[in-house]
Amino acid sequence: MKRSLKEIARHVQGRVIGDDVEITGIASLQSGGPGDLIFVEDERHLAAALQSRAAAVIGDEFAAAKPAAKPLLICAQPRLAFARAADFLSEASAEEPGVHPAAVVHPSARLGEGASLAERVVIGADAEIGQRTRIGAGCVIGAGAKIGNACRFYPNVTVYPGVKIGERVIVHAGAVLGSDGFGYVRDQKTGRYEKFPQVGRLEIGDDVEIGANSTVDRGALDVTRIERGTKIDNLVHVGHNVQIGEDVVIAAQTGLSGSAVVQNNVIIGGQVGIADHVRIEEGAILGAQSGIPTKKVIRGKGMVFWGTPARPIRDYLKELAILARLAKKE
Numbered sequence: 001m002k003r004s005l006k007e008i009a010r011h012v013q014g015r016v017i018g019d020d021v022e023i024t025g026i027a028s029l030q031s032g033g034p035g036d037l038i039f040v041e042d043e044r045h046l047a048a049a050l051q052s053r054a055a056a057v058i059g060d061e062f063a064a065a066k067p068a069a070k071p072l073l074i075c076a077q078p079r080l081a082f083a084r085a086a087d088f089l090s091e092a093s094a095e096e097p098g099v100h101p102a103a104v105v106h107p108s109a110r111l112g113e114g115a116s117l118a119e120r121v122v123i124g125a126d127a128e129i130g131q132r133t134r135i136g137a138g139c140v141i142g143a144g145a146k147i148g149n150a151c152r153f154y155p156n157v158t159v160y161p162g163v164k165i166g167e168r169v170i171v172h173a174g175a176v177l178g179s180d181g182f183g184y185v186r187d188q189k190t191g192r193y194e195k196f197p198q199v200g201r202l203e204i205g206d207d208v209e210i211g212a213n214s215t216v217d218r219g220a221l222d223v224t225r226i227e228r229g230t231k232i233d234n235l236v237h238v239g240h241n242v243q244i245g246e247d248v249v250i251a252a253q254t255g256l257s258g259s260a261v262v263q264n265n266v267i268i269g270g271q272v273g274i275a276d277h278v279r280i281e282e283g284a285i286l287g288a289q290s291g292i293p294t295k296k297v298i299r300g301k302g303m304v305f306w307g308t309p310a311r312p313i314r315d316y317l318k319e320l321a322i323l324a325r326l327a328k329k330e
Contacts (some may be wrong), residue, residue, distance in 0.1 A: 003089055005056050008037070009073050011088045012081040017064055018071035021055045026086045029054075037073075037089075039082040058082050097132070112149065124161065142178070148206070160218065166206035172234070174213040178202040181217040181224075181240025181258060196220060198240065205229070211236060211252070220258070233270070251288070265301075273308075286310060 006020045024035035029045060032038040032054030039058035040049045046066070049057045056071040057063065058078045075081035099105060102119040109123045112131035117123070121135050124143035129135065133151040141147065142161035151169045159165070160178030171177065180198035187194060200219025205227045210216065211234035218224055219241045226232075226244045233252040238244070242256050245264035250256075254268055257276040262268070266280050269288035274280070278292045283301030291308030292298060298305055304313040 005037075005071055005073060008085045008088060012073070012075055012084045014058070014073045014075035014081055016071060016073055018056075018068065021071050023055055023085075023089065026082065026089065027054060037082070037085055039078040041078050058085070106143075118155070130167065136173070145178075154212075160202070163202045163204070163218070165204045166208065166228070168207050169204060170209040172210065172212040172214075175210050176215045177204070177210070178218045179215060181220050183220050183240060183258065200224065200240065205246075208232070214238075217242075217258075227264075239276075245282070287313065 002022060002024050004020050005016050005023055008023060009016045022035065023037045027033065027036040027038055029038050029040065029049050029052060032052045034053060034055060036054045037056050037058065038049055038052065038054040040046050043062040046059060046063055050068055050070050056073060058073045058075060058081050060076065060078055061074060063072050064074045073081065097114040097116045099117045100119045103117040103121040105117065105123040106125040108125045109127045111129045112133065114132040115129045116134040118135060118137040120138045122140045123129065124141060126144045127141050128146045130147055130149035130151060132149055133147055135141065135153045136155040138156040139153050141159045144161050145159045145163045147165045148167035148169065150167055151165065153171045154173040156174050157171050158176045163178040183196035183198060184193040185196050198218060198220050200221050201223045202216060202218040203223055203225045207229045208226055210232045213234055214232055214236040216224060216226065216238040217240040222241055224238065224240055224242050227246045229246050230244055230248040232250045235253050236250050237255045239256055239258040241259040244262045247264055248262055248266045250268045251270040253270055254272045256274045259276055260274050260278045262280045263282040265283045267285045269286055269290065271289045272286050273291045275292060275294040277295045279297045281297065281299045284298045285304045287304055287306035290306055290310040292310050296309065298310060305311060306313045307316040
């Protein structure tokens, strides 16, 4: 991890005040040391940042208005610039491209320029790995899967055959993409369950991130789809035929049952349970541990829903207040 401050400034579209120092890492205001880049969003913390041991500070225009003994990188959104700088630094520290001797690559698979395969990676027949994509140790990429450019797969990710993944996708350790959905048909005579075909597809758009040990099922007969920019936390399950829109955020331990639809810009808290054929419309916010029953429609851009069954938080809090008053009367 090594970049000059001016290189970082060009990448994040900011400007440098002071010397062009070498940056080798990132840190918090409290832990920053020589070579580190830190950031401040509030003028109250600027003095502490300038007195820290860090090499340089990212700040808004308020930082430019005062003399500084330390180089400054001035940006309109310091936290965003810091995140972009961190990504830029991580690119500088990426391992050299190439195929580890212990990787197993089918002769018909295609690897893009600059792709990197770590030890014990298995790439199936006719799979495609994009340019500058890094596949971590122990990953298995099934036959016919397609992974775009500049993706990052951490160790032990499993991608089932035929899955299509866009560009700049990050998948953390232990995730499983494209497994069979939970679909069965019950024989009315015997009461036994028989597997319903799970032969559909999984398509994941650009700039998606999927957390550790999360699972995303392929469609039963059609497609499960996660669109551009969606971020999924650890231990999330996405069932078959689910449709997730753009820029959706899903926190840990949430489960989405088959054929649920989540539109753009929805925020879903931790441990939310979403039943089959539910529809969450654009911009809705589901509080932690909410429950949404089968075929329910949640509608209200910017509105917070909470409880089981989920309802607007104002109604939910009123109900809690009434229950509290009743409890006091007893």
